[in-house]
Amino acid sequence: MLTCHIEEHGRLRPSSDTTALDAPNMMWIDLNSPDEDERKRVEAHTGLAIPTLAEMQEIEVSSRLYSEDGALFMTAPLVAQVEAGDPVSAPVTFIVTPGVFVTLRHTEPKAFRLFAQQAQRSALPDTHPHGIFLSLLETIVDRFADVLELISGDADRISNEVFRADEIADERPLETLLKATGRCGELTSKLRESIAACLRMLTWFGHPQNGYIRDEGVRERVRTLGRDLASLGDHTNFQTSKIQFLLDATLGRINIEQTKIIKIFSVAAAAFLPPTLIASIYGMNFQRMPELEWSFGYPLAIAAMLASAVLPLWYFKRKGWL
Structure with a gap:
């Protein structure tokens, strides 16, 4: 123009x-x-x-x-x-x-x-x-x-x-x-x-x-x-x-923000690792496992798994990591 x-x-x-x-x-x-x-x-x-x-x-x-x-x-x-x-x-x-x-x-x-x-x-x-x-x-x-x-x-x-x-x-x-x-x-x-x-x-x-x-x-x-x-x-x-x-x-x-997300996954992995270990031990197929004959063996294993999951979470919370 x-x-x-x-x-x-x-x-x-x-x-x-x-x-x-x-x-x-x-x-x-x-x-x-x-x-x-x-x-x-x-x-x-x-x-x-x-x-x-x-x-x-x-x-x-x-x-x-x-x-x-x-x-x-x-x-x-x-x-x-x-x-x-x-x-x-x-x-x-x-x-x-x-x-x-x-x-x-x-x-x-x-x-x-x-x-x-x-x-x-x-x-x-x-x-x-x-x-x-x-x-x-x-x-x-x-x-x-x-x-x-x-x-x-x-x-x-x-x-x-x-x-x-x-x-x-x-x-x-x-x-x-x-x-x-x-x-x-x-x-x-x-x-x-x-x-x-x-x-x-x-x-x-x-x-x-x-x-x-x-x-x-x-x-x-x-x-x-x-x-x-x-x-x-x-x-x-x-x-x-x-x-x-x-x-x-x-x-x-x-x-x-990305670090926070990764921290959540890390805490979750740490919290579920002990229960997974207990479940893995008692999930083995050996013929001689004395705990399998205990009448209170099953609830004891459940309680151990719960305690092993709660204790790490409590510790992380106390340290301010959560």
Whole structure:
């Protein structure tokens, strides 16, 4: 889908009309899973070589951050579909030129929708292409913070269920907690990758040779974004450590539960071993067994078997093993 955003009094009005590409104040082109016709149309209008999905997925820095004829090509993986419960990390390309700002994506990060709505309602601080890029990046950073808050909330709930299980009425099974912890870890990993990639992208954008950092306003916004991303990166590292701790604690509880089950079987085996021994002795087929002629031999054997079963159980209970 091709969406053009036209600048009007500091705001950006979205338009899906193909003729909007020729508008004199068209400042942002958003390509969302474009078809070949839309790609060629944008390339013809801007003179840019729009990267393919395979090129966007390359992990080398030289393939993600480069310039061509004064246009800056920057690609970073962003997290999407977080609230849907199936988070994905997909590459998004930002192209900054002196005349137009182009974004290319094949997923739907929530930050894009939020920024488009915000830019339509209120005026942006800078409607030049590089200003729109920085404003969009600020929204992306805010979205990172929101996702981190979701992760932190999930981790706190898991922590309560792991360490305060006796105080919770609707405690989830340990297998469910283990899966929830794994999902938190997976999302944190994807988010950590996105934050690191955006920090590299911002650092490269602010390189003196690109020229944008000469403006004091741009320089201050880059500094602020850099500090925010560094802070989010530190918090992500903390969450990673916390989730690993919760994973170890959950596995520890599973081991404890398994140990309890094994202990029950061990106690049962120890308790029934003496009666089994007595029954085995008197079940032998020898001709001379004096006890077989006793009138009280049978009840004595039964009493011995009961006593040999009860005494070990009493001893285990006294020792606190049961």
